[in-house]
Amino acid sequence: MSDRARKVNLANFTLRQMMELEACTRCGECIAACPTFAEAQDEEIHPLQKIARTKSFWKADHLGLLARLFGIRKATEQDLVAFSQGVYQCTLCARCHEVCPVQIDTRPLWISMREQLVEWGLYPEFFDTLRERVTSQHNISGDANDNRLVWTQNMERVPEGLDRKKGAETVYFMGCVGAMYPRVYGVPQSFVQIMERAGQDLTTMGGDEWCCGFPLQIAGMGQHAHALARHNVEAVRALGARRLVTTCPSCYHTWAHEMPGILGETLGFEVLHATELLADLIDEGKIELHGFPQAVTYHDPCDLGRTRGIYDAPRRIIHAIPGIQFTEMADNREMSLCCGGGGDAEMADPGLTAAVGKRRIEQAQQTGAQVVISACQQCDRTLAEAARKNRLRIRALDIVQVVWQAMQG
Amino acid sequence: MEHDQRLAVFWAVHLALLGLFGLELLFFLSVWLKARVPGLPADASRWRKLGATLKFALGIVVSQRLWPLLRALIVDGMVHRRLYRTDRRRWAVHIAVFGSWLALGILSTVTGVVVEILPLLGMSPEAAAAIPLFGHLFHADTWWVALLNDLLGLVVIAGMLLIIYRRYIQKDPQLRTLPADNLVIGLLTLIALSGFFAESFRLLADYTTAAGVFAPDPAMISPERLPPVLHNAWGPQWGFAGYLLAWLLGALRPSPGVWQAIYNVVFWLHFFTVTVLLFYLPFSRFFHAIVSPVIVAYNTLRLGQAEGRKP
Numbered sequence: 145m146s147d148r149a150r151k152v153n154l155a156n157f158t159l160r161q162m163m164e165l166e167a168c169t170r171c172g173e174c175i176a177a178c179p180t181f182a183e184a185q186d187e188e189i190h191p192l193q194k195i196a197r198t199k200s201f202w203k204a205d206h207l208g209l210l211a212r213l214f215g216i217r218k219a220t221e222q223d224l225v226a227f228s229q230g231v232y233q234c235t236l237c238a239r240c241h242e243v244c245p246v247q248i249d250t251r252p253l254w255i256s257m258r259e260q261l262v263e264w265g266l267y268p269e270f271f272d273t274l275r276e277r278v279t280s281q282h283n284i285s286g287d288a289n290d291n292r293l294v295w296t297q298n299m300e301r302v303p304e305g306l307d308r309k310k311g312a313e314t315v316y317f318m319g320c321v322g323a324m325y326p327r328v329y330g331v332p333q334s335f336v337q338i339m340e341r342a343g344q345d346l347t348t349m350g351g352d353e354w355c356c357g358f359p360l361q362i363a364g365m366g367q368h369a370h371a372l373a374r375h376n377v378e379a380v381r382a383l384g385a386r387r388l389v390t391t392c393p394s395c396y397h398t399w400a401h402e403m404p405g406i407l408g409e410t411l412g413f414e415v416l417h418a419t420e421l422l423a424d425l426i427d428e429g430k431i432e433l434h435g436f437p438q439a440v441t442y443h444d445p446c447d448l449g450r451t452r453g454i455y456d457a458p459r460r461i462i463h464a465i466p467g468i469q470f471t472e473m474a475d476n477r478e479m480s481l482c483c484g485g486g487g488d489a490e491m492a493d494p495g496l497t498a499a500v501g502k503r504r505i506e507q508a509q510q511t512g513a514q515v516v517i518s519a520c521q522q523c524d525r526t527l528a529e530a531a532r533k534n535r536l537r538i539r540a541l542d543i544v545q546v547v548w549q550a551m552q553g
Numbered sequence: 554m555e556h557d558q559r560l561a562v563f564w565a566v567h568l569a570l571l572g573l574f575g576l577e578l579l580f581f582l583s584v585w586l587k588a589r590v591p592g593l594p595a596d597a598s599r600w601r602k603l604g605a606t607l608k609f610a611l612g613i614v615v616s617q618r619l620w621p622l623l624r625a626l627i628v629d630g631m632v633h634r635r636l637y638r639t640d641r642r643r644w645a646v647h648i649a650v651f652g653s654w655l656a657l658g659i660l661s662t663v664t665g666v667v668v669e670i671l672p673l674l675g676m677s678p679e680a681a682a683a684i685p686l687f688g689h690l691f692h693a694d695t696w697w698v699a700l701l702n703d704l705l706g707l708v709v710i711a712g713m714l715l716i717i718y719r720r721y722i723q724k725d726p727q728l729r730t731l732p733a734d735n736l737v738i739g740l741l742t743l744i745a746l747s748g749f750f751a752e753s754f755r756l757l758a759d760y761t762t763a764a765g766v767f768a769p770d771p772a773m774i775s776p777e778r779l780p781p782v783l784h785n786a787w788g789p790q791w792g793f794a795g796y797l798l799a800w801l802l803g804a805l806r807p808s809p810g811v812w813q814a815i816y817n818v819v820f821w822l823h824f825f826t827v828t829v830l831l832f833y834l835p836f837s838r839f840f841h842a843i844v845s846p847v848i849v850a851y852n853t854l855r856l857g858q859a860e861g862r863k864p
Binding site (some may be wrong): 155 | 580590595629728729732836840845849851852
């Protein structure tokens with residue numbers, strides 16, 4: 145795309161976001177809070193710079209002579225490339241939002257910037273592969289989508305009715321990572337066994353489960369999400385389920401928050417994250433916990449905590465487990481540090497996300513925990529990898545794995 | 554320049570600038586409306602987007618959400634609750650500067666109405682000055698007006714000095730300074746200092762006798778500017794810092810007319826910098842002073858509602 149064609153299309157932003165760009169006071173609170181900037185020390189990454197760049201770009205393109213009068217110059221190719229790198233290295237953790245004195249809703253703003261960059265063709269090449277995989281194979285791994293239940297193959301006993309059972313009360317949306325990445329097969333395996341033991345009528349969409357569209361949405365390629373959302377919603381409706389539950393916070397966010405907007409209609413069934421359902425089942429006495437006698441800490445996944453506001457349900461579960469020794473990390477709940485695995489940033493800069501993950505796993509270790517619990521397969525995977533690479537004696541487990549182990553006694 | 558001529562020019566330019574400032578805001582709004590408005594197709598006309606936005610805003614104003622919105626506007630948009638929780642020192646500096654600018658702006662506006670607008674509506678200076686409480690604004694040397702102006706001015710100057718210290722001397726690693734920031738900080742500092750000095754030179758111009766002695770007396774001011782009804786409340790010494798500076802400078806005893814000439818220069822410098830800032834404001838980082846309270850209030854309301862829906 146030529147320089148002249150690279151004009152900011154304001155339709156990629158909302159009116160509120162245009163005002164939010166101006167509302168930025170440039171106080172720098174976000175710089176101190178940004179986990180990727182803390183590691184990379186690259187000025188293009190921090191929120192203040194992304195906002196300053198975007199303001200400068202749109203003003204140069206849309207304010208004409210007035211912009212030039214006040215010294216606002218049109219962006220060079222170099223500026224745009226640097227901006228793109230900064231925007232795609234962000235993990236979308238939204239910690240910046242928590243400290244912003246004017247409460248700029250940063251996460252959607254970063255995604256709008258990515259949409260603009262996609263329109264300009266300035267995004268990491270890998271995203272073309274990701275788009276191709278998701279739109280043609282309907283999952284992020286590129287494997288045949290019929291393999292969605294491959295994780296059941298090494299289970300001693302597979303609960304009945306897992307593959308598209310009509311009339312089941314609950315549909316378990318496994319998510320691409322949970323269903324197709326062997327490192328976290330333990331998550332869906334544990335979850336379906338817990339549900340069976342708790343007497344829940346559970347099924348999955350099997351090969352009819354398509355990617356929820358989250359990875360494309362946050363990459364700035366949200367225009368492809370409609371077909372995925374339509375297919376998934378119709379598939380759940382066809383099963384006649386009353387509710388849908390996910391173990392992945394990103395899928396949960398997409399189902400609960402994005403899909404009604406994408407489709408312009410209500411879903412007609414309840415959407416829950418696994419931690420909410422498990423906490424309720426424990427309260428109702430349907431899950432019997434015998435013990436998990438280890439020192440643990442809890443990592444708040446960004447998409448479950450800051451994005452969806454679920455902080456208490458996982459802690460209710462942990463506190464209900466006999467014998468567990470729980471210690472909070474220094475940064476927790478709203479101010480939790482990112483594990484580095486969010487925002488598709490790993491695809492743009494794996495070294496940087498590893499550094500972010502290292503900081504988090506070290507913070508977990510400082511609590512004296514033997515196990516860092518999370519409620520997100522991506523966080524589990526990133527934290528486990530960080531522990532392995534840095535040779536730290538701490539395990540990363542998903543909360544459903546801990547619950548399942550606690551049920552074994 | 555004579556007092557009346559100066560004020561006539563001041564108001565003519567000031568009103569023209571306010572009009573231009575309004576046009577700038579409308580221009581910005583017209584560009585912003587190229588962005589998406591939720592619930593409308595991206596290619597909807599700007600008029601349609603404006604209509605939907607106004608309807609939405611009106612929907613808040615005439616609903617029970619008005620009070621939470623106003624509360625958020627004050628607590629989050631103006632008192633900056635979140636910054637208070639994060640860092641009380643930075644909050645104190647910001648609130649001092651922002652609050653004092655706001656208070657000075659309000660004070661100047663009300664003063665303008667009392668001194669200039671009410672007589673235009675046919676009210677005599679004596680009657681305008683006799684209005685309970687607000688009448689005291691008819692002259693800057695009534696005791697509490699002098700005190701308030703002086704205190705607020707000092708707070709603004711102190712705040713600006715702290716901002717300069719933090720940004721240019723301490724070089725806080727959290728801050729990033731662009732060339733445009735230097736311009737805004739320079740303008741704000743110049744406004745604060747010139748306003749303060751303008752007040753001292755006005756005292757000297759008004760209260761220096763023909764013999765060149767600084768000897769304040771209400772009888773030295775014409776009844777049109779200081780109606781007798783205000784003599785009981787007269788007390789320029791309550792503006793202690795400006796008064797002290799005037800008293801010290803008065804000892805120089807320059808030739809007659811010098812103080813008036815200097816006052817004119819400082820007054821127009823003050824006015825010129827305010828004018829430049831007003832014109833430049835929508836293109837500068839200082840635009841946040843207008844936009845951020847609106848955004849904070851709205852986001853607090855919006856995110857609070859989202860919070861309420863969470864389990």
